[in-house]
Amino acid sequence: MSAVVIAIDGPSGAGKGTVARLVAEQLNYHLLDSGALYRIVGHAAFLARVDMDDGAALAALANTLKIEFAIIEGEENVAVLLNGEDVSRAIRSQQGATHASKVAVHEEVRAALFGLQRSFAKVPGLVADGRDMGTEVFTDAPLKVFLTATAEERAQRRYKQLRQKGEAVSIARLLEEIKERDYRDENRAVAPLRAAEDSVLIDSTNLSINEVVRQILQHAALI
Ligand code: C5P
Secondary structure (H helix, E strand, O other), rough: OOOOOEEEEEEOOOOHHHHHHHHHHHHEOOOOOOOOHHHHHHHHHHHOOOOOOOOOHHHHHHHHEEEEEEEEOOOOOOEEOOOOEEOOHHOHHHHHHOOOHOOOOHHHHHHHHHHHHHOOOOEEEEEEEEEEEEEEEEOOOEEEEEEEEEEHHHHHHHHHHHHHHHOOOOOHHHHHHHHEEEEEEEHOOOOOOOOOOOEEEEEEEOOOOHHHHHHHHHHHOOO
């Protein structure tokens, strides 16, 4: 029996993380937050002062990292451990997002993370969220979802999240950062963010999380 993969791609803030987790819980599938891997590489590169323009050096660094995901009772997000240390908070900051999208432009870095991502596909199945799950990493996935929302709506959501965490941010600045990151993700030469031709498109601008989850589960039932 091979693992069923549900690929969920889309721009930052479209709700992929939450939706992927809920779908995985409902189906009892494994979960891959591929963005966390790019965030870890960005974070490690920042700490080790590796040049973010040097793809080969970043890939060499990525290959030395011991990355683990741990479910912590009562925590909403999966904890991310780098060489045994919980780096969840550092990698989920705005700076973490910027570093991730900088290291993610390099083909060498993407290649270094490819096998690791594939290894998450275990029976009964995997829900993988990212930018290129359906177009590059799990091209054979029987269900590919492209989840979007307007940049304004995504900035609003991020604003609320950060406020809840006590981070002071301006919504205008967030919107600008989201647009910059979209631009970098959509226009990079390697694995640019785009919907796979065989993906189901869901615009979550006016949908609740539960409604998005319901729609994905409905598609999953047809696999
Ligand atoms: O999904 P998340 O916001 O955590 O991703 C952080 C960054 O990592 C993205 O902006 C993107 O540049 C990069 N990324 C990627 N490919 C993926 C997942 C994330 O390039 N599959």
